[in-house]
Amino acid sequence: MxxxxxxxxxxxxxxxxxxxxxxxxxxxxxxxxHSADLDAVEEEIQESMVKRDREYKDSCLHSIPKPIKHIR
Structure with missing residues (x-):
């Protein structure tokens, strides 16, 4: 209906x-x-995310033997 x-x-x-x-x-x-400010903040956030990702991978994957590293 x-x-x-x-x-x-x-x-x-x-x-x-x-x-x-x-x-x-x-x-x-x-x-x-405020587009310029927003662009700058977005770039900072992306850089910090890349840095955190790199730090995480360095801390978690560098102590693992190579064969296991590439299986993940």
Missing amino acids: IEVKTEKETERIETILDKDLNRVNEDLAIMEK
Whole structure:
């Protein structure tokens, strides 16, 4: 059975969607305004992730004999 939405329900849904869309647009405007800072922070995070990965692999894999190292 098909539900028929009343005009009030449709308006309520549209206002909710409009609020969400406005919030997303505001967030995008802020991100565009501070794009250089965001890029710098993202680069720092990626570098720290690579460093942590390298440190983990060094600590866990260097003491293991080579055949086991390549099986993982």
